[in-house]
Amino acid sequence: MRAYFVKRVLQGVVAIVGALLIVFVAQRLSGDPVALMLPMDAGEAEFAAMREALGLDKPLPAQFGIFMVNAVQGDFGDSYQWQAPAMTLLLERLPATLELALAGLVFALLLAVPLGVVSSVHRGGLVDRAAKVFAMLGQAVPGFWIGLLLILFVAVELQWLPAFGRGGLSNLVLPAIALGWYPVAAMTRTLRSSMLDILDSDYVRMERAIGLPERWIVWRYALRNAMVPLVTMIGVYFANMLGGAFVIEVVFAWPGIGRAVVDAVFARDFPVVQAGVVLAALVFVAVNLIVDLSYGLIDPRIRHAKA
Amino acid sequence: MLRVQDLKTHLFLKRGVLKAVDGVSFELAAGKTLGLIGESGSGKTMTGLSLLGLPPKPAGRIVGGTVSLDGRELIGLDEKTLADEVRGRQIAMISQDPMTSLNPVFTVGAQVAAPIRAHGLGGDSRRDAAHLAVEELQHVRVPAARQRARDYPHQFSGGMRQRVVAAMAIACRPRLLIADEPTSALDVTIQVQLMDLIERIQAETDAGLLFITHDLGIAARVCHRIAVMYAGRIVEAATAEQLYAEPRHPYTQGLLASVPRLGRRDKRLISIPGNPPDPLALPSGCAFHPRCPHATERCRVEAPPTVMAGDDQVACWLHA
Numbered sequence: 001m002r003a004y005f006v007k008r009v010l011q012g013v014v015a016i017v018g019a020l021l022i023v024f025v026a027q028r029l030s031g032d033p034v035a036l037m038l039p040m041d042a043g044e045a046e047f048a049a050m051r052e053a054l055g056l057d058k059p060l061p062a063q064f065g066i067f068m069v070n071a072v073q074g075d076f077g078d079s080y081q082w083q084a085p086a087m088t089l090l091l092e093r094l095p096a097t098l099e100l101a102l103a104g105l106v107f108a109l110l111l112a113v114p115l116g117v118v119s120s121v122h123r124g125g126l127v128d129r130a131a132k133v134f135a136m137l138g139q140a141v142p143g144f145w146i147g148l149l150l151i152l153f154v155a156v157e158l159q160w161l162p163a164f165g166r167g168g169l170s171n172l173v174l175p176a177i178a179l180g181w182y183p184v185a186a187m188t189r190t191l192r193s194s195m196l197d198i199l200d201s202d203y204v205r206m207e208r209a210i211g212l213p214e215r216w217i218v219w220r221y222a223l224r225n226a227m228v229p230l231v232t233m234i235g236v237y238f239a240n241m242l243g244g245a246f247v248i249e250v251v252f253a254w255p256g257i258g259r260a261v262v263d264a265v266f267a268r269d270f271p272v273v274q275a276g277v278v279l280a281a282l283v284f285v286a287v288n289l290i291v292d293l294s295y296g297l298i299d300p301r302i303r304h305a306k307a
Numbered sequence: 308m309l310r311v312q313d314l315k316t317h318l319f320l321k322r323g324v325l326k327a328v329d330g331v332s333f334e335l336a337a338g339k340t341l342g343l344i345g346e347s348g349s350g351k352t353m354t355g356l357s358l359l360g361l362p363p364k365p366a367g368r369i370v371g372g373t374v375s376l377d378g379r380e381l382i383g384l385d386e387k388t389l390a391d392e393v394r395g396r397q398i399a400m401i402s403q404d405p406m407t408s409l410n411p412v413f414t415v416g417a418q419v420a421a422p423i424r425a426h427g428l429g430g431d432s433r434r435d436a437a438h439l440a441v442e443e444l445q446h447v448r449v450p451a452a453r454q455r456a457r458d459y460p461h462q463f464s465g466g467m468r469q470r471v472v473a474a475m476a477i478a479c480r481p482r483l484l485i486a487d488e489p490t491s492a493l494d495v496t497i498q499v500q501l502m503d504l505i506e507r508i509q510a511e512t513d514a515g516l517l518f519i520t521h522d523l524g525i526a527a528r529v530c531h532r533i534a535v536m537y538a539g540r541i542v543e544a545a546t547a548e549q550l551y552a553e554p555r556h557p558y559t560q561g562l563l564a565s566v567p568r569l570g571r572r573d574k575r576l577i578s579i580p581g582n583p584p585d586p587l588a589l590p591s592g593c594a595f596h597p598r599c600p601h602a603t604e605r606c607r608v609e610a611p612p613t614v615m616a617g618d619d620q621v622a623c624w625l626h627a
Contacts (some may be wrong), residue, residue, distance in 0.1 A: 202407035206402050206472065213390060221410050301459070304461070
């Protein structure tokens with residue numbers, strides 16, 4: 001398990017270095033930043049001075065070295081808009097995005113786990129068929145549209161919950177539903193099919209043959225086995241929610257990372273965009289690492305496996 | 308103790324009705340062992356599952372017959388009663404494959420404790436049940452049971468896993484133990500150890516043992532009586548001595564002629580011509596007639612009745 005863990009960490013480091021390389025290259029390809037920074041009437045001497053000040057006169061490998069040294073320290077330069085370190089700006093907004101993504105995930109699981117289990121136990125039954133339709137709707141309809149409908153009906157018409165902004169739990173509900181709706185479908189289907197396999201296994205037959213209550217067999221003994229493929233999906237979707245929540249963040253005026261990066265793109269605020277890309281890569285790697293570790297918690301065969 | 312009469316379990320498949328168990332009757336006394344012998348597909352496992360009220364879902368259904376255990380009729384009991392009072396409590400099964408019969412993500416101790424807790428025999432606390440589970444593991448001679456209870460199935464060898472399965476089955480001291488080919492997945496030396504263990508447990512608890520196997524060698528060693536199944540029916544049942552000395556049914560005669568030595572595990576029977584019948588399209592009359600050297604016109608048309616000869620039974624026109 002330890003060797004396995006070390007291997008996964010190293011793979012994560014490679015992924016992050018890759019992201020940094022892409023950010024660096026994209027920056028060099030996107031035109032001359034000095035031209036953007038200097039006034040229109042600046043002369044050749046001022047250009048040269050600015051290039052030297054920014055280190056842009058050095059050869060590319062040297063520039064990459066400097067970039068990497070800074071990046072490792074979390075320094076992606078100052079935001080053009082806010083005159084503050086780009087990474088600091090984003091890290092301030094990270095809790096809001098984490099909160100939203102976690103709430104979305106909890107919502108998705110609260111629906112998907114019971115639906116998946118009941119669908120597998122009563123295969124072809126009412127819940128199974130209803131869940132299928134419900135899940136299809138979830139995947140066919142974009143999250144922002146669900147968000148807009150929720151705002152329209154729940155917030156504006158019924159006035160039950162606030163329409164936008166971050167604050168208490170009541171602010172969290174609508175964006176969490178809009179964000180968590182999409183993965184419910186895939187999670188329900190995945191859990192259903194792995195539950196069907198397991199409910200048909202020899203050990204479930206054995207558990208029935210010694211008279212364990214069906215409730216225990218389904219919700220305890222079978223569900224834990226069926227969780228492994230679901231955990232993989234949780235990892236993928238949670239990372240997507242963290243990195244891809246910006247649409248929902250814009251719809252609900254949620255002060256998260258996604259919205260900050262979108263704003264930065266429109267403002268051509270390059271350091272913030274770069275920091276955002278690298279942060280997203282970091283989050284992906286971290287989430288995948290947590291997922292890998294949790295396999296071991298669920299399945300002792302993975303925990304004891306020699307890598 | 309156990310009386311099964313005219314038990315019928317059919318599988319309702321898309322392609323037709325498969326009469327997996329088609330009118331099986333037998334009796335088994337406490338402390339005795341009945342061998343149920345036959346080729347794969349002859350309905351012996353399905354008979355065992357039917358006693359537990361567990362025909363495979365959703366196709367399988369018990370369509371007729373009675374099963375009475377210590378005077379109580381089991382056919383027709385609802386699911387909850389079966390789970391609470393019968394399965395694990397009165398009847399338990401040791402299943403075929405120890406490698407797949409244990410839940411991979413729970414400790415062995417927890418799995419042996421589960422039936423004890425489910426049937427309310429472990430006192431109030433989880434700890435008492437865990438303690439009893441360790442005792443059961445000691446009972447089936449798992450070495451260092453206290454430590455090993457905390458291990459997971461994949462940390463056990465095949466023979467040890469089968470012991471764990473046995474511990475789960477006997478944890479609540481069932482009156483009837485069904486052992487479904489408990490040794491066929493094991494090495495020969497381990498087979499012998501396990502059979503000794505099962506016999507010892509049976510002697511201690513005075514349970515009846517229904518021993519399902521295709522291995523005539525092992526059956527001869529452990530069974531008091533043997534019932535031979537073919538195509539969902541018992542074609543012959545007799546004491547082990549009688550059956551081996553003087554087999555009455557041509558199928559039994561064929562089986563014994565091809566008898567494997569102890570330890571040989573060929574599944575194919577060499578000396579009986581032809582193949583087991585398609586269970587969805589059984590031959591008319593006696594299902595064995597296309598393979599039977601003594602078949603007459605009557606065998607083709609009319610199924611033979613089951614005739615009693617003392618305590619023994621045989622279903623063949625030669626003896627009708």
